[in-house]
Amino acid sequence: MYKLISDTFNINEFINSNSTEVLLENEFTIPDNAPNIEKIVSTEGKARINGVTVSDGSVTVEGEVVYNIIYRSNDEEILVYSITDTIPFTEEIAFPDAREGMTAHVDAILDYMDSDSPAERTYSIKAVIVLDTELTNNHPVTFVSNLESDGSFQAKTRNIKYTDEVNSLSEEVNINDAVELNKGSDEIAKVLKADSEVYITSIDILDEKMLVEGTCKVAFLYSENNNLNSTGYVSEEFPFTHYIEAKNLSDDMLKDINISLNDMTYKVAENYDNELKLIEFDLSFMINANLFDTIEKNIITDCYSTEYVLDLESEKVNLTSISDIMNKTVKYDNSFDVVTGTIKDIYTVDISPKVSEKKVLDNKYIIDGFMDMNILYLNGDINKIDKAYASLPFTASFDLKDNEAKSEIDSDITITKSGAYRKGSNSVIVNCDINVCMKLKDKDEITVISNIAETTPIDRSKMPSLVFRVVQPNESIWDIAKNYNLSINYLKEINNFPEDNEVAAGSKIIIARMV
Structure with a gap:
């Protein structure tokens, strides 16, 4: 006589991963009310995922590239103009092990973007998007945790630890405010480019609430309403505080908190002096919080009987456990010289990282790569807006403990607090914060027995x-x-x-x- 005691645990089983390049090439005609293109100054954009579908044998990704083109024209009334639009894409990625009901997490990275103007009224865009896809299967696993018998059963047991996602929250935060130009500025003719950045400064657990504090930075490049059609730039920071309610919160939980930006809307408005020097904006972003707890289970991994031949129903499971989530920041600064003209004023700086290698060496986690720098500045030689580009090397290094160095490390890199300053008439000093979120994972393949049945006597x-x-x-x-x-x-x-x-x-x- 014997009695089986069963239990269940939920696992997020890693199935496979894939990195796919998507090439987008499109040609467009500028709007009727836009001036002719003399020279394209800058082309910038970002990739955005709108939907992911997992089916048998494949993962389908739908998204779009949001781009902004700033160009100079030969129109004396409108010397600088900008166009913002989107390019949709759909990519089906082959995953032989994919099954309906699984989950695919996709990161879209805009690896390359450039534009050209084959004619005064047309422009073409070429972009390369890298889709990093990870396929997982979140499902319950039923197993035999213990058994009672007359002593004829021999069981091998094992204590396992794994992380279970106990809560997944996503809440929207809206910031409605305005940025006003100073008294000495000219009025705004047109906003050429709008940028926004949100980053978290602190996270605290208070009872069953999580307090998230951070900073939102908005910036606008605009053409001025004057005889010179000159360009201006304004930016401002706005602090925010948001409470997220969640049951059974504790400081010991592993917390993966990140920000995803939605589109910012804005309009030019009059200030109290009835001047067009006010930019009212509405910025919404999502605070995404995934909370993990460590679970321990005792499972039977093998079994036999001294009296009967046993029929074991078992399966092998890839068990992934997150041992730690660490957020590190490295200060970065470098400099380069512009190729064209002299720098009279710096308007905007966009910095994006390109990772070439990630490795663990001598108990250090090292990320090597390049920072792609795009600077919009006022060229003093021609008194017009111009662009400078540089790709500068970077290394981010973090100390690891002995046990941490043995883990598999997944990392995400974001850039915040970008800045640029003029040094002389030709050099630019750039700086930023390199933020690295490291997930330390321990992977193990275990055999799980779901049922045991006696067959013939030995x-x-x-x-x-x-x-x-x-x-x-x-x-x-x-x-x-x-x-x-x-x-x-x-x-x-x-x-x-x-x-x-x-x-x-x-x-x-x-x-x-x-x-």
Whole structure:
């Protein structure tokens, strides 16, 4: 007689990953009310995922590239103009192991973007997007955690640890405010480019609430309403505080908190002096919080009987456990010279990282790559807006403990607090914060037994009464006892095993048939 005791745990099983390049090439005609293109000054954009669908054998990703083109024209009334639009894309990625119901997480990275103007009224865009896709299967696993028998059952157990996502929250935060130009500025003719940046400064746990504090920075490049059609730039920071309610919160939980920006809307308005010097904006962003707890379970990984042949229903499961989530920041600064003209004023700086290598060396996690710099500045030689570009090397290094260095590390890099300053008439000093979120993962393949059934009785009549056996390499007492359907305690009685039950290869043991 025996009784099985079952239990269930939920796992987020890693299935496979893929990195796919998507090439976009489009040609567009400028709007009727836009001036002719003399020279394209800058082309910038970002990739955005709108939907991900997992089906049998594939993952389909739908998204778009939001781009902004700033160009100079030969129109004396409108010297600088900008166009903002989107390019949609759909990509089906082959995943042989994909099944409907699985989950795919996709990061879209705009690896390259450039534009050209083949004619005064047309422009073409070429972009390369890298889709990093990770396929996982979040599902319950039923297993035998214990059993009760008359002593004929022999079970090998193991204590496992894994992280379980106990809560997943996503809340929207809206910031409605305005940026006003100073008294000495000219009025705004047109906003050429709008940028926004949101980053978290602190996270605190208070009872069943999580307090998230951060900073929102908005910036606008605009053309001025004057005879020179000159360009201006304004930026401002706005602090924010947001409470997220969640049950059973604790400081010990692993917290993966990130920000995803939505589109910012804005309009030019009059200030109290009835001047067009006010930019009212509405910026919304999502605070995404994934909370993990460490779960311990005792499972039976193998089983046999001294009386019956057993039929075991089992499966191998890839168990992934997040041992830690660490957020690190490295200060970065560098400089380069502009190729064209002289720098009279710097308007905007956009910095994006391109990672070439991630490695663990001498208990350090090292990320090497390049920072792509795009600077919009006032060219003093021609008194017009111009662009400077540079790709500068960077290295971010973080100390690891011995146990951390043995883990598999997934990392995401974001850039915040970008700035640029003029040094002389030709050099630019750039700086930023390199923010790295590191997830330390321990992966293990375990055998899970979901059911045990007795089949036929074991026939010992054909077994020899006495066997002298030599222990083979990598063979354990469990392996030998299971092979002869003998209990481990019985083998201990007739052999002089050490207390730890470890026997060396080449050792001789006695195996006597049970009556």
